[in-house]
Amino acid sequence: MKVMLRRNPSGTLLVYVAKKDLEEEVIAEAETEAGRVFTLANGWELVAPGLVEPLQLPQTIEMKRLA
Template identity: 45%
Template sequence: MKIMIRTAPNGVTSVYVPKKDLEEPIVSMERPGMWGGLVTLANGWQLAMPEMPEGTTLPITVEARRTTTGEEA
């Protein structure tokens, strides 16, 4: 699914999913740089992020894969 990742002025990085009109902050990252690993959103969703070079600037729109629905917890 296409998602947009941005960092707010307060430093919180969030994901916006246009098809769901959903914006949630990222609460944990499998890898320090986020890219190529799983990120967990505040609603419980886990997204598999694409490989991107370190230092990729935000905001950016990428193709990510949802691995959970957030309803398991």
């Protein structure tokens, strides 16, 4: 699914999923073989394969939902 990554004024990373009209804070990040995994405040886990550091925000990327 396509999601937009951005930072709020306090510096917290946010994920916005337009098709679900969902915006959640990222509470944890982890590197795996599949890519970078973002854990959202609502419990979702999204993986972003091939995400390049440093993040250029805001940006829209393709992510897969794990849980």
